[in-house]
Each structure stands twice: as structure tokens, then as C-alpha cells.
Amino acid sequence: MHHSRLCAVLIDCKTADVDEAARFWASALGRPVNAGHRMSRGNYRMLETPPDEPVVEIQRVEHESRVHIDIETDDIPAEVQRLEQLGAVVVSRLKRWVVMQAPTGQRFCVVRVQRPGYPKNANRWT
Amino acid sequence: MHHSRLCAVLIDCKTADVDEAARFWASALGRPVNAGHRMSRGNYRMLETPPDEPVVEIQRVEHESRVHIDIETDDIPAEVQRLEQLGAVVVSRLKRWVVMQAPTGQRFCVVRVQRPGYPKNANRWT
Numbered sequence: 663m664h665h666s667r668l669c670a671v672l673i674d675c676k677t678a679d680v681d682e683a684a685r686f687w688a689s690a691l692g693r694p695v696n697a698g699h700r701m702s703r704g705n706y707r708m709l710e711t712p713p714d715e716p717v718v719e720i721q722r723v724e725h726e727s728r729v730h731i732d733i734e735t736d737d738i739p740a741e742v743q744r745l746e747q748l749g750a751v752v753v754s755r756l757k758r759w760v761v762m763q764a765p766t767g768q769r770f771c772v773v774r775v776q777r778p779g780y781p782k783n784a785n786r787w788t
Numbered sequence: 789m790h791h792s793r794l795c796a797v798l799i800d801c802k803t804a805d806v807d808e809a810a811r812f813w814a815s816a817l818g819r820p821v822n823a824g825h826r827m828s829r830g831n832y833r834m835l836e837t838p839p840d841e842p843v844v845e846i847q848r849v850e851h852e853s854r855v856h857i858d859i860e861t862d863d864i865p866a867e868v869q870r871l872e873q874l875g876a877v878v879v880s881r882l883k884r885w886v887v888m889q890a891p892t893g894q895r896f897c898v899v900r901v902q903r904p905g906y907p908k909n910a911n912r913w914t
Contacts, residue, residue: 666818667818668817668819668844671794671842671855671857673894675892676892676893683892686874686875687890687892689874690859690871690874690890691794691859691911692792692793692911693794712840712909714839714841715840715841718794726893727890727892728855728894729797729856731797731855733817748812748816750812750816764812764853765809765812766799766801766802766812766813766853767801767802767853768799768853768854768855783838784818785818787818
């Protein structure tokens with residue numbers, strides 16, 4: 663038995679300045695940059711998250727700008743297998759997460775648990 | 789004075805069968821298709837939304853598949869003006885919503901209020 667749910671909206675920005683990108687999205691969404699968050703480093707900036715909502719984070723990328731979603735889970739291999747059975751395919755397995763592609767074409771990531779309130783508000787898969 | 793906030797994650801699918809696309813995402817995210825929702829029609833299928841979370845909806849599109857976000861507001865012209873001042877530009881003004889592009893390149897929409905709990909949990913702009 664494992665759990666999963668929509669964890670985060672990643673705003674992938676092809677930019678030289680991830681802080682400038684984060685400032686725009688922080689102002690646009692009214693979610694201030696959470697500079698003190700342990701994951702606000704390198705190419706990532708976390709925005710503050712209202713209770714019970716998915717995380718929004720800004721990522722500096724080399725590919726074209728886009729938006730992708732992350733699914734969090736307490737069992738990445740089991741969740742990847744479940745999603746494969748639904749028709750998604752693995753694009754790449756990294757050390758801490760797996761990049762997958764949906765049958766409808768979008769890429770998304772399967773990541774470790776990140777949002778508060780997990781697993782009470784997550785889906786339970788047997 | 790007006791309000792706005794992140795409203796929805798739109799999963800834009802280049803597909804002939806929006807129902808098949810919606811079934812995949814419903815299973816992947818554990819959010820069943822809400823076929824009875826007034827907005828589940830034409831090219832759109834709404835997924836069930838946990839309390840206080842943004843809506844996830846599946847849209848059939850002609851362009852390449854991607855993900856975009858919607859910002860909801862009780863004053864579309866005021867919100868568009870606020871976002872323009874932050875550096876976003878208007879791509880097209882439709883009857884009920886406005887398509888904008890962020891300085892970081894992603895397109896997003898400014899829409900009328902759709903999520904429950906508005907405006908209590910929204911950002912207030914003066």
C-alpha cells in the first residue's frame with residue numbers, strides 16, 4: 663500500500679536569473695518567495711504555500727520555459743509502476759526522483775513527500 | 789480593491805479524445821472526473837477538487853500538449869493591469885477571460901472566480 667497526490671506546480675523558466683523569475687511569479691500569484699526554505703537553492707526558488715495547497719516553485723531550466731506538475735509519494739517505485747500501468751512512460755530515473763511522460767505528452771515528475779498534511783489528504787493505492 | 793489567486797492547473801492535451809485524456813489524469817492524480825460539473829463540456833473535463841486546492845481540468849487543444857495555470861479574480865481588467873505592471877503582456881482578450889504571457893515565457897489565463905473559498909483565501913490588491 664502506498665500513497666500519492668499532486669504535490670507541486672513547477673514553473674520552469676529559461677532564464678539567466680532565477681531570482682528575477684521568482685519575483686515575477688511571487689508577485690503574480692501573491693505567494694512571496696520563501697528564501698529560507700531548504701529547497702530554495704541552486705536553480706530552485708520556493709514560493710510560500712497557503713495551507714493545504716500544492717507547492718509552487720520556480721526552476722531555472724535550459725529547455726524552453728513551461729509548466730509541469732510533480733506527484734509526491736511515499737513509495738516512488740510503486741507509484742512509477744502504477745503510472746506505467748496507466749500508460750505513462752519513464753523518461754529518466756534520477757537519484758531522488760523520476761521523470762515520466764503522460765500518454766497525452768506532458769512530462770511530470772514523481773518525487774518524495776514534500777507537502778504538509780501527507781498522507782492524510784493523499785490518495786491511498788493498494 | 790480587487791482579489792486574485794492561483795485558480796487552476798490546466799492540462800492542455802493535443803488529443804482527439806478528451807475523455808480518454810481525462811481518464812488518465814484522473815487516475816494519475818486520484819481526482820475522479822467530475823462529469824456533472826457545469827464546466828465539463830465541449831473541450832473541457834473537470835476533475836474533482838479536494839477542499840481548498842486549485843482545480844485541475846483537462847482541455848483538448850490543437851497546439852502541442854502542455855500545462856498552464858489560471859489566475860482567478862473578481863476584476864479581470866484590474867488584475868490584467870496589475871500583471872502588466874509586473875511585466876506580463878496580453879496575448880488575447882476573449883469574451884470571458886484574458887490570455888497573458890509571463891516575462892519568463894509561459895502563457896497563463898486570467899479568469900473569473902471559480903474556486904470555492906474566494907475571496908477569503910485570495911490575495912487582496914489595492
